[in-house]
Structures are given as C-alpha cells and as structure tokens.
Amino acid sequence: MAASVQGGRIGNLPAEANAFVGRQLELAEIAGLLGTERLVTLTGPGGVGKSRLALRAAHAAKAGLPGGAWLVELSELRDPDLLTNTVAQATRLTEQTLQPLLQAVCEHLAGAPVLLVLDTCEHVLDECARVVQELLANVPELRVLATSRQPLGVPGEHLLTVAPLPLGERDDAVSLFTARAAAAVPSFALTDANRADVAAVCARLDGIPLALELAAVRLRGFPLHRLLEGLDSRFDLLVSPARPRLARHQTLRTAIGWSHELCTPLERLLWARLSVFAGGWDVEAAEFVCHGGPLDAEEILALLASLTEKSIVTRDGDGAAVRYRMLDTVRSFGAEWLAGLGEVEAVRRRHRDYFRWIARQGEAEWLGPGQRMWAERLTAERANLRLAIEECLAAPEPETALELTGSLWFFWFACGFTEEGRGYLERALRRAPDGSGPEHTLAVWAHRLVTVVPEDLDAAESVSAAYVWLADERQLPVPALPLTGASLAVRGESARSAVLYGRVGQAPAADGGAEFFQLLTLALQAYLLASQAAFERCAAVAERLRTECAKRGELWMRGWGDFFVSLAGIGLGHSDEALLSAREALTAKWRVHDRLGAAAVADLLVAAQAARGEEELAARLLGISRRLWHAAGLPQLGRPDRTVFHREYERRLRASLGDARFAEVVREGWELGPDAAIALALGGVSDVSGP
Known part of the structure; x- marks a missing residue:
C-alpha cells in the first residue's frame, strides 16, 4: 500500500520557521547524492545545522517524489525498541495489522519513489542501522537522508560532513547572524561600522549556526560590543528564551552536552584533556599529554577515532601528517570539565613539557634531511608552541622559558617568525636579567641572532660575544661569528664591514655540534662579498655553501647558497x-x-x-x-x-x-x-x- 496524501500534500515536512541562509553548495551536493545514493548521512558536531539542512534538502526534493518526503524526528526518543513505531507514526501508517510492524512499514512505503528523513540518530544508532538496512532491502524506491553525530555504519552509506558556516565579513556566518539579529531587533542592520564586530562574534562562535542564532537573540538585551565581550562565558550567555526550540537546542551548553552524554567515561576524560591543545594536535602529542590514571597511552588512538566518529574531533590529513582538532566551542566545553576534574595544572604541565621536548628534538635535527618536516611540523604547532611558551613564562623557574625560546632559534630565524621569536626571547630574558647557565646563554645568543634581520641591527654587533659564551657552554671549538661585520654590510657600510670581517676567504672551523655556525659563516661571507660587488668570489663561496648543504640534505641554508x-x-x-x-x-x-x-x-x-x-x-x-x-x-x-x-x-x-x-x-x-x-x-x- 502506498503512502497516502495527507491534507492535499504528500509527506509531513513542517514549514520552515524562517528564511534558510547559505549552504548552497551543500544543498546542491545533497540533491546530487539523493539521485544516485540510497542512504546519505549528514554528520557533524552539535548545533552545526544538520537538521535544518536536511529539512531544506527534503523540501527541495519533495516535488520529484510521488511517495512523499517524511520527517522522523528522533531526538525525544529514549527507548530504541520504539524506533519502528516512531517511523510508522511519522509516515501515517494507521491500519491495524498482525504482521511484524517493520514489515508493515516496508509495504506502506513501497510503490513510488519516497524519501525518509531520520533526524538525530546518534543516541539510538544501533537500532537505526538495523531498521534502515531492513527498509532499504525491502523498499527499492526508498531514499534515506539521516542526520547523526556519527555514521550509521550501514553498507552503502554515503557520508557528508556538515562543517560550520564559512567565516569572513561577507560569508554565510555573517549573513545568518545578520538575518537572525534583524528578526530579533528590527532596527539592526549590518554596516561598515559594525561589520568587524559581527565578524568577530561569528569567529568566536566558530560559525556554528545554533550559537549564532542564540547570540543574535541576545541583542535584545545587549549592545553588540557587550555581546562580543560576554562570549568569554558563552555557555552561560547563550540561552534561548524561545519555547518551541528542541530541548537539546535550548542552550549551547545542552547542545554540546548532548554529545557528551553519548560518550563513554574514557572518551569524556580524553575530550577534557584534549582541551589544553591550541590549533590541533597529532597522535604522539595526545598520547604524551593526555595519558594517565585510567587512560593508557595505548588506548588513545582508538578513543580519538571514536571521538572523530562522534563529530567531537575532526581529523585532517593522511599518514604521518594526520592532525586532529576541535571547534573552539567544543574545546571550551571540555575545558570546563577539565577544571571540574581538578586536572588543569597537571595536563597543562604535560603539554608544556611535551613541546619543550619537541623544540629540543627540532634543534638537534634541523640541519639534515628532516628539515622540511621540522619546518612544517613546528609551523603547524605554532599555536601550541605559543601556549607552551606562555606556560613557561608563568612558571616560577625562569630557566624553562629561556630554554624553550632559545631552543627554537632555528624556527624563529629560518621559518619567518623572527619578530615573534624576538619578542618571546626578550620576555624570557627580562625574567632573568642577571641569569647564568646554559639556558640563559642560549637565549641571549638566539636573541642576538634574530636581530640580524629586523631594523635594530645595532644589537647584532654583540652577537659575536654572545656566541663565545654559547660555544664555551656547549664546548664548540668554533671562533666567534663575524656578525658585527655583517650588520654593517646590511646597512650599506660594506667597506668598513670588510675591515672588521677580516679574511673573507678563510674557512670556518668544522665540528659536528657547530654545523649551523659553519654554514652561516659561509653565507655571511657570500653576503659581504656581494655587498662589495665582488661577484666572482661571492659565487665561489656560495658554491661551497651549496656543496656543504647538499652533503647534509639541508634546504634552508642551501636556499641562501642558491640566492x-x-x-x-x-x-x-x-x-x-x-x-x-x-x-x-x-x-x-x-x-x-x-x-x-x-x-x-x-x-x-x-x-x-x-x-x-x-x-x-x-x-x-x-x-x-x-x-x-x-x-x-x-x-x-x-x-x-x-x-x-x-x-x-x-x-x-x-x-x-x-x-x-x-x-x-x-x-x-x-x-x-x-x-x-x-x-x-x-x-x-x-x-x-x-x-
């Protein structure tokens, strides 16, 4: 028996409460998939707009579906055994029958192309998978569009991840916030004066539609700048006064908390500990920082995979380049739980110590075939490095900040972050103005090294003396580098620099621990010769530099040789x-x-x-x-x-x-x-x- 027409229309899709904003690419992709795939599941974190997108896609598709488009809302369902009954009620199966109910539903939906929208499947996932598999096997004309925070796991399932709305002053997130703000406060309009603040609100809320809609309504009681300031306590601020909204969407906290309830205790613990990362992490970092107590390092990869399936964590890249991240809103929820567990200080300390170790490893392996890998890795970890440095700067022992900022000299100097590195080094050195020891010496030298590039080149004239200290601490038999002469050449005083430099053709001493200084000396020789228009001799020194770099598989200094x-x-x-x-x-x-x-x-x-x-x-x-x-x-x-x-x-x-x-x-x-x-x-x- 075919699904019947109800009230002059086929299906039960509710009217949309307000205008749909954005998502045109996703809608087009869903329309294409429903033409070729029988099961399409929209996945993504809580509040990202899966339900609304599925409803809009179903409205767009219903004209071509003689059997209708039917919405089955599952968010209030708590007993999985009632799933088939819920589908039967939603599709208006009213006849009494002695046959199994699922078989009756199959017969009810058969006979014409029909779309079933199963909304919010994650908390009854296993039963959803069983019912969907049975329906697809017995109703050839059926298409299923599901929304879930994790896949159903049914053969033939096609997954489409729903991301937050694009950010930017003219992107969908701003358009949605503006539309909902104007509905809440009719006098509100996007202007050149408030555009930057609106974009900032959208960025702070990760472009999550639910968060944007809740924030827009708060403009009834807050001016825009106060709303932006209040987002530091976003979970308390973003509470919906609207009664019709689903329970899980009444506040941002309950929307994210819905995902939290679906997690096992170990998944919740890992979620909380992962909140200490900034910008993302890899498996090694998660294992080091998040293990402890009931959570073994060996379990973390499997738990990460589970959190990814549940749309709490996002996975990017392949192979050795795989990284994970959380939306800032999801991370903030985890941070609250971490504080409640009383683990903030301990986990932050492990995070700090892990990135201290990474910096030391990168320094040791910088001049070699792994150079590009280290450049990419540390650039990807830049936000975590900043966090670790701030933690070191707040520690009572100044040596930790001196060591970390100094160990990263190669990153500041070679990867385009000299200004940032100089700022951190200066802050670390101010905490130990009368310091001594290897950490202080390394930081002093690193600070002098990065001043070769910015405008205040006077500081570079003391780097030779700083290197004498460093060489002594590290037992490097290398003479002081002639950066004084180089700084003069940079400012155009090439004649004077040649006098201070001495014999430009003199080969630097070589030692396994001083390879960088050897190569840098050759680069400075080439620089000084070029500044004096001694191009043939410059080319000869540069060729020597390229040869030495090729022996090591080194890229960065080799680039200066080519230069x-x-x-x-x-x-x-x-x-x-x-x-x-x-x-x-x-x-x-x-x-x-x-x-x-x-x-x-x-x-x-x-x-x-x-x-x-x-x-x-x-x-x-x-x-x-x-x-x-x-x-x-x-x-x-x-x-x-x-x-x-x-x-x-x-x-x-x-x-x-x-x-x-x-x-x-x-x-x-x-x-x-x-x-x-x-x-x-x-x-x-x-x-x-x-x-």
Whole structure:
C-alpha cells in the first residue's frame, strides 16, 4: 500500500520557521547524492545545522517524489525498541495489522519513489542501522537522508560532513547572524561600522549556526560590543528564551552536552584533556599529554577515532601528517570539565613539557634531511608552541622559558617568525636579567641572532660575544661569528664591514655540534662579498655553501647558497643562470616556510627577468615581491632598493611599460594568491607546497 496524501500534500515536512541562509553548495551536493545514493548521512558536531539542512534538502526534493518526503524526528526518543513505531507514526501508517510492524512499514512505503528523513540518530544508532538496512532491502524506491553525530555504519552509506558556516565579513556566518539579529531587533542592520564586530562574534562562535542564532537573540538585551565581550562565558550567555526550540537546542551548553552524554567515561576524560591543545594536535602529542590514571597511552588512538566518529574531533590529513582538532566551542566545553576534574595544572604541565621536548628534538635535527618536516611540523604547532611558551613564562623557574625560546632559534630565524621569536626571547630574558647557565646563554645568543634581520641591527654587533659564551657552554671549538661585520654590510657600510670581517676567504672551523655556525659563516661571507660587488668570489663561496648543504640534505641554508649564486650571476650579467638559481632558492625557501627568504629571492627574480627582456613578467614579479615582504612583516634585508641593479631595473621597467601599465601589472602581481604567485615565479610549476 502506498503512502497516502495527507491534507492535499504528500509527506509531513513542517514549514520552515524562517528564511534558510547559505549552504548552497551543500544543498546542491545533497540533491546530487539523493539521485544516485540510497542512504546519505549528514554528520557533524552539535548545533552545526544538520537538521535544518536536511529539512531544506527534503523540501527541495519533495516535488520529484510521488511517495512523499517524511520527517522522523528522533531526538525525544529514549527507548530504541520504539524506533519502528516512531517511523510508522511519522509516515501515517494507521491500519491495524498482525504482521511484524517493520514489515508493515516496508509495504506502506513501497510503490513510488519516497524519501525518509531520520533526524538525530546518534543516541539510538544501533537500532537505526538495523531498521534502515531492513527498509532499504525491502523498499527499492526508498531514499534515506539521516542526520547523526556519527555514521550509521550501514553498507552503502554515503557520508557528508556538515562543517560550520564559512567565516569572513561577507560569508554565510555573517549573513545568518545578520538575518537572525534583524528578526530579533528590527532596527539592526549590518554596516561598515559594525561589520568587524559581527565578524568577530561569528569567529568566536566558530560559525556554528545554533550559537549564532542564540547570540543574535541576545541583542535584545545587549549592545553588540557587550555581546562580543560576554562570549568569554558563552555557555552561560547563550540561552534561548524561545519555547518551541528542541530541548537539546535550548542552550549551547545542552547542545554540546548532548554529545557528551553519548560518550563513554574514557572518551569524556580524553575530550577534557584534549582541551589544553591550541590549533590541533597529532597522535604522539595526545598520547604524551593526555595519558594517565585510567587512560593508557595505548588506548588513545582508538578513543580519538571514536571521538572523530562522534563529530567531537575532526581529523585532517593522511599518514604521518594526520592532525586532529576541535571547534573552539567544543574545546571550551571540555575545558570546563577539565577544571571540574581538578586536572588543569597537571595536563597543562604535560603539554608544556611535551613541546619543550619537541623544540629540543627540532634543534638537534634541523640541519639534515628532516628539515622540511621540522619546518612544517613546528609551523603547524605554532599555536601550541605559543601556549607552551606562555606556560613557561608563568612558571616560577625562569630557566624553562629561556630554554624553550632559545631552543627554537632555528624556527624563529629560518621559518619567518623572527619578530615573534624576538619578542618571546626578550620576555624570557627580562625574567632573568642577571641569569647564568646554559639556558640563559642560549637565549641571549638566539636573541642576538634574530636581530640580524629586523631594523635594530645595532644589537647584532654583540652577537659575536654572545656566541663565545654559547660555544664555551656547549664546548664548540668554533671562533666567534663575524656578525658585527655583517650588520654593517646590511646597512650599506660594506667597506668598513670588510675591515672588521677580516679574511673573507678563510674557512670556518668544522665540528659536528657547530654545523649551523659553519654554514652561516659561509653565507655571511657570500653576503659581504656581494655587498662589495665582488661577484666572482661571492659565487665561489656560495658554491661551497651549496656543496656543504647538499652533503647534509639541508634546504634552508642551501636556499641562501642558491640566492647568492643567483645574485652573483645578475652582477656578472648571466641572467639565464641567475634565473635558474633563483628559482631553486625560492623552491627551497617556500618548502621550509621561510617567508623572509622567499621575499628576498623574489627580488632577484625581478632583476633576472628584467635583464632577460621580460618586462611585464618582471613587473608582475615586483608586485609579488612587495606582497611577500608585506606578508613577512619585516624590512627588506639589505635594503635592495639601495642597490644599483634594483634601482636600474625598476627604472627600466617604468620606461619600457609606461607609468600606467607598470602600476597596473605590479598591482596584478600583488593581488595574486600565494600559490598562484609562487607558481608564476617558478615558471608555471604548481607542485611546490609551502606555508
């Protein structure tokens, strides 16, 4: 018997209470899937909008379904044995029968294409899986659209993860908040004056539709800026006064708490402990930081998989690059539980100590074939490193902060974070102004090292003395590095720098523990020679640097070797060779996330292409160069605008293209996205991954 028409329409879909906002890509994908798949399950965390999206998709599909579109709301169901009865009632099966009820439902739905929407399946998951499998086997015309915080696990199930709404001043999250705010407070409108605050509210709430709707209603009693300030206690602030809302959606706390109730005790404990991470984590980090008590390290991977299935944790990447993360709202819920357990201090200490160990490992392995891996790993862990540093700075022993910030010298110096590193090092050193010992010495040296790049180069003149202390602490038989001369060269005092430097051809001493200093000395030699226009000797030293780096499988310093070979080539008029070396340098710099180095290399590409007669390409690369310097947030190393070739090529480009065309093409380069810009700079290569 076919499903009947009720009240002049087929199905039981409720009218939508307000306008549906955004999700056009998801709706199109669901429509396509329902045309080819028999079971589609929308998964995602609580409050992300699975139910509303499924309802909108069902309304869009019902015109093509002679058997109707039927909504089965399961959130209030507590007894799984009543699931089939709930489906029967929702689809208006009213006839009395002696046959098994599920068989009667199958016959009731058969005869025409029909859609069954099972909303909120996670708490009766096993019974849902059994019933759906039976329905699909016996009703060939049936399509099922389910919503659940974890998959049903039925053969043939197609999963579609519903993410939070896109963030940004003109994206769906802002549109939804604005629409609901205007409904709650008719005078509210999005303006240039409040756009940034609205975007900030949406970002603080992770773009979660439920949170945005609850926040919008609070504008009846709070001005926007007060609402933004109050989001620090979001679970208390975001309470719905509306009676019709489902119980699990009355407050943000109960929406997230619904997921918490579905977890086992060990899953809840892991959720709470994971809340100490910022920005994400990998399995190793979770095992180290979150083990203890009833939670063994060996259990954590399986528990992470379970939390991922339940949409509490999100998994990104594959293989060794797999990382996990939580929405900030979900993390905040876990943090409250961690505080209730009285474990905050202990778990934060383990988090701090884990990243101290990671920093030491990265320092030990930086000069070698694992360099790119370490650059990517520490860049991914940047938020956790910040958190660990803050924890160290708050510790009573200043040595922990000195050690961590100093051990990360290679990250600050080589991966484009010199300004940030300098700030942390200064804070750590202020806590121990009269300090001594290896941690203090390392931090002093690291601080002096990162000052080679920013504008206050006077501080770099004391780095040689700092290195004497460091060499003594670490028993490194390497003479003091001539960074005093280098700092003068950076400021254009190349003649004086040559006198202070001494014999530029002198080879540095070599020692296993001093490899970085050996390579850096060669790079400084090349820098000083280039600043004096001694291009042939510069190329010879740079080739030695490249050879030494190749022996170690080292990328970052090898990129500087390529840089100076290219610079010497430009100086000698060998533009084709200079172009090839500059592209090799950019590839290396981009792969290890060295934004400063990439910007410096881009300047060489401008000069090389201009010298080859590629005026428009050179001008476009100039725009890319300016954008890279802007992204690096640092002054241009060595002030390339002061060099003869830089001024000459820019003058030539303006003369050749005309001021208007020159400005237009430079702007085009500036507006390119990072990937497109690097691909253009590399001559169309698009497989170089970077920051």
